[in-house]
Every structure is written in structure tokens, then in C-alpha cells.
Amino acid sequence: MADTKRQYSLGIWALTLGYFISYIPYSALSKAITSGLLTKGHLIAGPAVLPSAVICTSISVFLFITLNRWWKYGRKFDLWGVMVPFPRRQTMISGLGFATIIITTTLAYSFAGVSIILALVLMRAGVLIMSPLIDRVFQRRVRWFSWTGFALSLIALAVSFSSTREYQLSISALLNLAAYLAGHALRIPSMTRIAKTGERGVAYAYFVEEQIVAMPALVLVPAIIALLGHGAIASQVRVGFANLFAWPFAPFGWAVGFFYAALGIFLSFVYLDRRENTFCMPLFACSSLLSGIVASYILWWAHGPVPSKVQLSSAFMIMSALLVMSPLHHLPLYMKQLKDAVAERRLVLVDFAKATAPNLGIVSQPSQSSLITVNFRAVRQVFDREPRSGGS
Numbered sequence: 060m061a062d063t064k065r066q067y068s069l070g071i072w073a074l075t076l077g078y079f080i081s082y083i084p085y086s087a088l089s090k091a092i093t094s095g096l097l098t099k100g101h102l103i104a105g106p107a108v109l110p111s112a113v114i115c116t117s118i119s120v121f122l123f124i125t126l127n128r129w130w131k132y133g134r135k136f137d138l139w140g141v142m143v144p145f146p147r148r149q150t151m152i153s154g155l156g157f158a159t160i161i162i163t164t165t166l167a168y169s170f171a172g173v174s175i176i177l178a179l180v181l182m183r184a185g186v187l188i189m190s191p192l193i194d195r196v197f198q199r200r201v202r203w204f205s206w207t208g209f210a211l212s213l214i215a216l217a218v219s220f221s222s223t224r225e226y227q228l229s230i231s232a233l234l235n236l237a238a239y240l241a242g243h244a245l246r247i248p249s250m251t252r253i254a255k256t257g258e259r260g261v262a263y264a265y266f267v268e269e270q271i272v273a274m275p276a277l278v279l280v281p282a283i284i285a286l287l288g289h290g291a292i293a294s295q296v297r298v299g300f301a302n303l304f305a306w307p308f309a310p311f312g313w314a315v316g317f318f319y320a321a322l323g324i325f326l327s328f329v330y331l332d333r334r335e336n337t338f339c340m341p342l343f344a345c346s347s348l349l350s351g352i353v354a355s356y357i358l359w360w361a362h363g364p365v366p367s368k369v370q371l372s373s374a375f376m377i378m379s380a381l382l383v384m385s386p387l388h389h390l391p392l393y394m395k396q397l398k399d400a401v402a403e404r405r406l407v408l409v410d411f412a413k414a415t416a417p418n419l420g421i422v423s424q425p426s427q428s429s430l431i432t433v434n435f436r437a438v439r440q441v442f443d444r445e446p447r448s449g450g451s
Contacts (some may be wrong), residue, residue: 074329075342082350085315086175087357089168092311094358105169106292106400109281110314112165112298115316116323117274123324124267131273132264146268149249153265155270156245157327161319163239163278170232175358179351180373183344185240187212187380189247197251204383205337211380218373247340250330256267257333266327345381348374378424 091105124130136145146154167178191201192211254265285296303309330336331341352374 071329071332071334071339071342074325074332075346078322078329078343079323079346079350081259081318081325082347083354083357085322086168086179086347086351087354088311088315088318089165090175090316091358092356093169102257102267105166105300106295107302108315109162109165109168110285111303111309111312112319113161113204113277113281113314114303114304115313115320116161116320117278119216119317119320120270120274122294123320124270129263129267129391132260133267134264144230144267144271146223146272147253149253150265150268151272153246153249154277156242156249156270157269157323158276159275160246161241161273161323162280163235163242165315165319167232170235173228173232173365175346175351176354176374180377181236183348183377184212184404185236185338187377188216189240189243189356190336192337193247193251194337196248199335199372201335201337205335205408207383208337208341208380211376211383215376215380218369218376247330247336251336254331255333258366262328262331265331269327271321293410340385341381342389345378348377348381 065359068332089108092108093105094102130144133144134147135142167173167182168175170178188209193206194201194205250265254261256262281296282300284293285300287293288296299312303312326343332339352371
């Protein structure tokens with residue numbers, strides 16, 4: 060049975076912030092390219108953007124691993140005397156799931172009649188519904204606020220379908236959504252099984268092994284479609300490969316790939332946090348929804364469509380679910396930790412100190428002035444401390 064002891068720290072919020080910042084340009088560019096806002100009305104099909112985007116994502120992720128010197132982590136295989144990283148079965152499955160997520164997410168914003176917010180609501184509602192179920196399968200404790208978020212997610216999904224005249228959901232868009240959720244169904248259980256331990260080495264090893272599978276698959280799948288496929292989609296993918304360095308594919312497609320690499324890295328380590336999925340998934344879902352709203356209004360400023368009331372209502376319903384599932388239920392804990400820290404004199408934000416002379420041998424001089432020192436790390440140190448009761 061998995062360790063159910065709750066862990067409290069704020070590091071995951073920094074990862075969530077990075078994900079939020081990266082998702083704004085990614086979603087805005089993905090929608091702007093395929094709707095003609097950045098190409099003087101010339102519409103670019105979503106499949107045509109894929110080749111440049113996935114190639115840039117793969118290069119960026121492998122460069123990130125190399126610069127951080129993480130190739131030393133993970134399972135190794137002796138290949139003619141050279142030790143090379145070799146994925147386990149779980150990381151291989153997870154890598155295929157991650158590649159599926161990347162492709163389907165980029166395509167989700169390319170369908171006509173599907174706005175950024177609607178695409179996000181549909182994808183995030185499905186993932187939120189999935190998260191407590193996965194925790195149940197792996198015998199992780201699911202608390203009341205998670206089930207409340209589960210119910211609110213179902214309501215938000217119903218709201219998003221309440222006005223079919225405002226958007227169009229084609230069979231292709233629904234199949235893409237199903238593939239996106241299938242990618243998560245492959246990735247999240249694999250992570251939960253072997254990598255959500257709280258140990259950095261385990262997280263780094265899992266990330267490296269997963270990317271060894273995900274990044275090549277990310278490029279090979281569109282390449283195989285372009286070489287062997289028939290029909291409109293295969294033709295559009297071939298156009299993308301033929302115009303990797305041509306306008307308008309080069310600047311915008313590569314930019315989409317770069318920003319997905321950034322958000323994908325942040326998201327991976329949000330998922331790899333040792334806490335239950337019903338904590339980690341709401342953080343990423345809320346962050347991406349907020350990013351989608353910001354991106355939608357950026358596109359509106361660039362003469363794009365105005366987000367509808369139905370789409371905004373369903374998005375805010377999702378965010379209400381996330382507030383119940385994540386930050387609000389931690390507030391009493393943080394207040395108690397701050398109160399205890401103040402009572403035990405562990406939290407000193409502002410203090411007075413004597414300015415010392417350059418000569419270290421001089422301890423005190425009457426002419427020395429008093430300085431006010433501010434300990435910005437004190438609050439984080441308090442929050443990073445585990446509760447004395449041991450968790451809930």
C-alpha cells in the first residue's frame with residue numbers, strides 16, 4: 060500500500076507558476092496560427108504545424124536533460140561496452156502516453172469552432188475525473204475535497220455542452236479528446252506506481268527514461284503518417300515537413316514546440332511530486348485554465364473571437380473545483396503552522412542587528428548603527444516543516 064502520509068511544501072507551486080507562464084504563449088500561438096490571426100488570414104491546418112512543433116520540443120527536452128547532466132540517472136544497458144539509458148516497461152508506457160498527450164494537445168486548439176477555453180475545459184475535466192479514480196486503484200487516500208471537486212468537474216462538463224450552437228464539436232475533435240485522455244491513462248498510473256516517492260533521484264531517473272521513449276515517438280509518429288498515410292491529415296503533415304524552415308511554419312511552429320517543451324518539463328515534475336494525484340492534477344488544471352483565459356483575451360485583443368459566457372462559466376466552475384481540491388483546504392494548516400512558529404519564536408521576519416566594522420575583531424562600537432534585517436526565507440521554512448501530528 061502506498062504511503063498515505065501527507066507532505067506539505069511550497070516547491071510545487073513554483074513549478075505550477077512556471078507551467079502557467081509557459082502555457083500562455085503555447086496556447087495563444089497554437090490557436091492564432093491555425094485561425095489565421097498571425098498569418099494575415101492564411102489558415103494553417105493543425106497537422107501541418109505538428110512537424111516543426113514536435114521536432115523543436117524533442118530538441119529542447121533533450122538539451123534540457125543534457126545541460127542538467129541528468130543522463131547519469133535511470134536504468135542503464137550495456138551496448139557494446141557503452142552504458143546507455145534504457146527505459147523500464149512502466150517508463151516506456153508512460154513515454155508513449157506523454158507523446159500522445161503532446162500531439163493531441165496541440166491538435167485540440169486547431170479544430171474550427173473549438174475555442175482555447177472550451178478545449179481546456181473538456182481536457183481538464185476529463186483528467187480531474189480520472190485523478191481520484193487512479194488514487195483509488197493505487198490505494199491512495201482520497202479526501203472529501205477531492206470528491207467535491209470530482210462532482211463540480213462533472214457539472215462543469217455538463218455546462219460546457221449546454222449551448223451547442225456556440226461551438227462545433229466534430230468527430231475528429233472528440234476522437235482527439237479521447238486519445239488525449241488515453242495518454243493520461245497510460246502516463247499517470249505508471250508514474251504513480253514507481254516514481255511518486257519524493258526522492259529526487261527517482262524523479263530524475265523516471266523523467267530521463269520517459270523522455271527517451273516520448274521524444275523519438277513524438278517525431279516518428281508524424282513522420283510515419285507523412286510517409287505511409289493517405290487522406291487530408293497525412294497530406295497536411297507532409298506539407299509541414301516540407302516547410303520546416305519556411306514561412307509561416309518555421310517561426311511559429313518552432314515557437315509552439317519550444318513552449319510545449321517548457322510546460323511539459325514543469326508539468327512532469329508537478330506530476331512526480333509524491334502527493335496524491337487529486338492534489339497534483341488540480342494544480343496543473345487550474346494553472347492551464349487561467350493561462351487559457353489570459354491567452355483568449357490576448358487573441359481577442361488581436362481581433363480574435365470573444366470568449367463566450369458559457370465557456371467562461373464552465374471554466375470558472377472548474378476553477379471552483381480546484382480551489383476546493385487544493386489551496387483552500389491547506390489554509391487552516393498554514394495558519395496553524397504560522398501561529399505555532401510565532402509562539403515558539405521560530406518565525407522572526409524582522410529583526411534589528413548592529414552594523415559591524417570591517418575589522419572582525421571588533422565586536423561592538425558605540426557609533427555602530429542599527430539595521431533592520433528581513434528574513435524572506437522564514438515563511439517557507441515554516442511551511443516546509445512537516446506537521447508534528449504526522450499528517451492526515
